[in-house]
Amino acid sequence: xxxxxxxxxxxxxxxxxxxxxxxxxxxxxxxxxxxxxxxxxxxxxxxxxxxxxxxxxxxxxxxxxxxxxxxxxxxxxxxxxxxxxxxxxxxxxxxxxxxxxxxxxxxxxxxxxxxxxxxxxxxxxxxxxxxxxxxxxxxxxxxxxxxxxxxxx
Amino acid sequence: xxxxxxxxxxxxxxxxxxxxxxxxxxxxxxxxxxxxxxxxxxxxxxxxxxxxxxxxxxxxxxxxxxxxxxxxxxxxxxxxxxxxxxxxxxxxxxxxxxxxxxxxxxxxxxxxxxxxxxxxxxxxxxxxxxxxxxxxxxxxxxxxxxxxxxxxx
DNA sequence: TGTAATCCCGACCAAATTAGTCGTATACTA
DNA sequence: TAGTATACGACTAATTTGGTCGGGATTACA
Ligand code: SF4
Ligand code: SF4
Numbered sequence: 001x002x003x004x005x006x007x008x009x010x011x012x013x014x015x016x017x018x019x020x021x022x023x024x025x026x027x028x029x030x031x032x033x034x035x036x037x038x039x040x041x042x043x044x045x046x047x048x049x050x051x052x053x054x055x056x057x058x059x060x061x062x063x064x065x066x067x068x069x070x071x072x073x074x075x076x077x078x079x080x081x082x083x084x085x086x087x088x089x090x091x092x093x094x095x096x097x098x099x100x101x102x103x104x105x106x107x108x109x110x111x112x113x114x115x116x117x118x119x120x121x122x123x124x125x126x127x128x129x130x131x132x133x134x135x136x137x138x139x140x141x142x143x144x145x146x147x148x149x150x151x152x153x
Numbered sequence: 154x155x156x157x158x159x160x161x162x163x164x165x166x167x168x169x170x171x172x173x174x175x176x177x178x179x180x181x182x183x184x185x186x187x188x189x190x191x192x193x194x195x196x197x198x199x200x201x202x203x204x205x206x207x208x209x210x211x212x213x214x215x216x217x218x219x220x221x222x223x224x225x226x227x228x229x230x231x232x233x234x235x236x237x238x239x240x241x242x243x244x245x246x247x248x249x250x251x252x253x254x255x256x257x258x259x260x261x262x263x264x265x266x267x268x269x270x271x272x273x274x275x276x277x278x279x280x281x282x283x284x285x286x287x288x289x290x291x292x293x294x295x296x297x298x299x300x301x302x303x304x305x306x
Numbered sequence: 307t308g309t310a311a312t313c314c315c316g317a318c319c320a321a322a323t324t325a326g327t328c329g330t331a332t333a334c335t336a
Numbered sequence: 337t338a339g340t341a342t343a344c345g346a347c348t349a350a351t352t353t354g355g356t357c358g359g360g361a362t363t364a365c366a
Contacts, residue, residue: 002155004243012261028341042326048343060342061334090157108165108284115275122271131261181312195355201314213313214363
């Protein structure tokens with residue numbers, strides 16, 4: 001539960017891989033898939049989605065493939081997950097959903113919605129760059145994310 | 154994706170409900186289920202798990218049922234989710250798992266593990282009490298949760 | 307003692323979601 | 337034009353989740 005889908009996982013990995021190989025003009029889906037031993041066709045579909053979402057550029061034909069369309073540090077994990085799995089909410093309801101309609105009955109929805117935002121915030125604060133140089137460079141010194149925390153009260 | 158299961162959701166609701174009715178010595182699974190219109194048998198199983206995990210006391214027989222075994226503010230959303238759905242990790246791997254064994258191949262696992270901890274931390278900081286009085290009383294003033302944030306770097 | 311209410315628990319089935327495959331069309335390069 | 341690649345939708349398979357059933361054990365009380 002509360003798991004990232006493998007697709008999102010693959011997507012992040014692929015993006016990270018591309019970020020680590022800026023020299024190549026383009027890497028094919030197969031290249032990346034082979035590098036990690038994941039199904040090439042599945043990864044292809046994922047990369048297509050990321051392309052449509054604007055974070056990759058694609059090139060068909062021989063020597064074609066994918067390359068980052070933006071700077072690695074401007075792509076957040078959140079965007080990636082969003083593009084691959086669609087909008088995410090930890091509750092089944094949340095705004096705009098056809099989920100469980102306990103509506104007024106349910107008073108835990110609001111606090112949970114805040115948890116949701118917190119998680120989204122965390123995910124937004126992580127860039128592909130952060131993943132690539134995984135020797136974790138302190139990007140948020142001090143307590144500038146204080147707002148993320150206020151959800152408990 | 155990244156969704157709370159309905160079981161966990163139900164569990165939180167039930168706990169909140171019990172927290173709101175401290176006068177009753179015990180409420181049956183059916184009582185709670187009816188209050189929210191959720192399947193009684195399913196809720197029963199959930200409550201059993203919470204009982205085994207020590208956050209509820211149960212009483213069989215006529216006029217039996219469940220009651221909180223601890224103060225509502227000492228029960229965190231995290232415990233509840235853990236008891237109902239088992240250990241949660243956003244990645245398929247994470248320590249102790251039989252998940253995807255890209256092992257050394259995968260360098261995104263470590264940053265994601267930190268995201269995981271952050272989420273866990275947030276969940277831990279929310280008590281049943283917080284859910285019950287959902288007019289959100291600031292429980293964490295200032296920036297005492299700074300550590301939750303350092304995952305980005 | 308007997309009965310009704312209730313918890314307990316494992317096995318089971320059904321629905322939903324996720325993972326992965328296939329087939330075909332299209333684009334690009336040499 | 338041959339070969340390599342993306343694009344995309346439909347399909348199937350695997351896994352997870354949601355929910356049900358049935359039998360058994362406890363307890364209260366008449
Ligand atoms: S129970 Fe409440 S929080 Fe959960 S899905 Fe339904 S309305 Fe949302
Ligand atoms: S790809 Fe990496 S992060 Fe994802 S499950 Fe496998 S080892 Fe873990």
